[in-house]
Amino acid sequence: MPTKNIAGKDIQVNEEGFMTNPAEWTKEIAAEIAKEEGISELSEMHWKVIDFCRANAESTGAVPTLRTITTGSGVSTKEVFALFPKGPAKKVARISGLGKPEGCV
């Protein structure tokens, strides 16, 4: 399994750059990956989405889809696309330290 140094820690990632062990995730890592994704600073709204994804993945065992996020987090579709522009599905999952979303909607 390849590792990548993010925020001073060696983190396990897969070929596509998704973290493979959610337990290694920290807020500093999230901020670092966000920068890689072109988001210079994570706002309160960003955290609302990220916290929802982490909690949802933990309780369901599956990485939430965009639709799960927009119907469950209280952040609308428009807002999610504005917060994580150009590909929110993958960006949110990467920043949240989760794998690719499972499911099509």
Place this chain on the structure above:
Amino acid sequence: MSDEPRKIAFICSKGNLDMVYPALVMGWAALGNGIEVTLFFTFWGMDMINKARVDHLEIPPIANTSMKMNMMGIPGYIGIPQIFGIIPGMTAFASWLMKKKMKGLKVPPVREYLEMMVDGGAKLYACKMSVDMFDLKKEDFIDGVIDIVTASDFMDMTEGAQIVFI
């Protein structure tokens, strides 16, 4: 990867439920992956954006050789005799069943699906020729339909896009 974003355009030409969902599912996935999405509605696909029709799309069992009775919980792949397909209520039943299955998968109804795609940045256009043929006006369409355009306009606006005809 080049800096130019990937673009994809779907030509939606059918109004039967089973032919309506592919563009929605793939288009939504594309938006989620940062791909620019355009939807062009023509012919029977106009039903998807017609306010009066979008909530009443159906799927007929007749002439649909893939629709087997296992959808209703009957084991094996036993076909629905075509003669049954013409019984009044069969199309309504098949449509109800498909909508129920979709709901079980947490797939939103077509109107809501299009709303979330517009919110995600998808661009919706109606085909001029079909609009004229069906005597429709822009007011007949759901919010989010940007304009009524010609085939030539569509070609101009999808330069460099991958085009999927459904």
